[in-house]
Amino acid sequence: MDAVTATPAAASPPAATRNVKPLQIEDISVRFGGILALDSVSFTVAPGTIHALIGPNGAGKSTCFNAITRIYPLASGRILLGDNDLASVPGHRIASLGVGRAFQNLALVDSATVIDNVMLGRYSLTKGGFLSYAVRAPWTMKSERRHADRAAEICDFLGVGQHLHRPAGMLSYGDQKRVDIARALAVEPTILLLDEPAAGMNASETAEMSELIRDIRDELGISILLVEHDMGLVMGIADRVTVLDFGRRLADDVPAAVQKDPEVIRAYLGSDDDERQETP
Numbered sequence: 001m002d003a004v005t006a007t008p009a010a011a012s013p014p015a016a017t018r019n020v021k022p023l024q025i026e027d028i029s030v031r032f033g034g035i036l037a038l039d040s041v042s043f044t045v046a047p048g049t050i051h052a053l054i055g056p057n058g059a060g061k062s063t064c065f066n067a068i069t070r071i072y073p074l075a076s077g078r079i080l081l082g083d084n085d086l087a088s089v090p091g092h093r094i095a096s097l098g099v100g101r102a103f104q105n106l107a108l109v110d111s112a113t114v115i116d117n118v119m120l121g122r123y124s125l126t127k128g129g130f131l132s133y134a135v136r137a138p139w140t141m142k143s144e145r146r147h148a149d150r151a152a153e154i155c156d157f158l159g160v161g162q163h164l165h166r167p168a169g170m171l172s173y174g175d176q177k178r179v180d181i182a183r184a185l186a187v188e189p190t191i192l193l194l195d196e197p198a199a200g201m202n203a204s205e206t207a208e209m210s211e212l213i214r215d216i217r218d219e220l221g222i223s224i225l226l227v228e229h230d231m232g233l234v235m236g237i238a239d240r241v242t243v244l245d246f247g248r249r250l251a252d253d254v255p256a257a258v259q260k261d262p263e264v265i266r267a268y269l270g271s272d273d274d275e276r277q278e279t280p
């Protein structure tokens, strides 16, 4: 669907069931040698909202996700989740601060069961971490039961509760996507980063994914930052949209306004000599 013709979302009030804080991206820049992949980008994900980050190929969307999760260092700027400056904590602590991330290329262990994959996301919440569970230290058994129950509950919520003891690799692609989101939700995040959740899906799977993303916002009350090329999905569910182009912020507004923005239309449609065209 074209960026300009997708149907805007009906206004829906953000839920507030957890202690959800704003994610503030303040003037961040990321550099790869001579390439400025992000150039002083700012935007705020308001608590309990679905916020889409869109832009043509190479605009800097994945770089932004990787900066938030500390995979890439910032050249400058700040990323605040509530009072916590994410840039000042080690990468492995990001999940425990409340940031969950589901990946475009699924981050599942195919041969492990669904429940074990989701439990992998859970270890960031445990005192002894993965190792004490791996060696089955006695003090971990009771808490493992509790965490497994919660992991199963999350799988039920995502509609994959019937597959708990099947190897993840045996599930359909759509169900594997759900398990990957369950793994991200297992850290009990206050913000969930979703990287192209509808990639590779047909129209009915995409509609189900839209529903699921709405449910996560409305029923869990957490914020969602979404990178997605399917403009039908984005304009249908996002409360707010930030548009990047060549590493710069081009627009930041409600979907209906972004769709009419001439700069955004130009970035997506390109000019006659622009090779970056894509059909969102």
Ligand SMILES: Nc1ncnc2c1ncn2[C@@H]1O[C@H](COP(=O)(O)OP(=O)(O)OP(=O)(O)O)[C@@H](O)[C@H]1O
Pocket (backbone or CB within 6 Å): 032, 035, 037, 055, 056, 057, 058, 059, 060, 061, 062, 063, 064
């Ligand atoms: N690890 C890296 N090393 C060098 N350059 C990189 C690296 N990651 C991204 N880039 C460059 O940074 C720019 C932004 O890339 P990025 O992957 O963030 O764009 P994107 O908006 O996610 O694109 P797409 O929609 O195609 O995934 C591009 O010029 C890209 O080539």
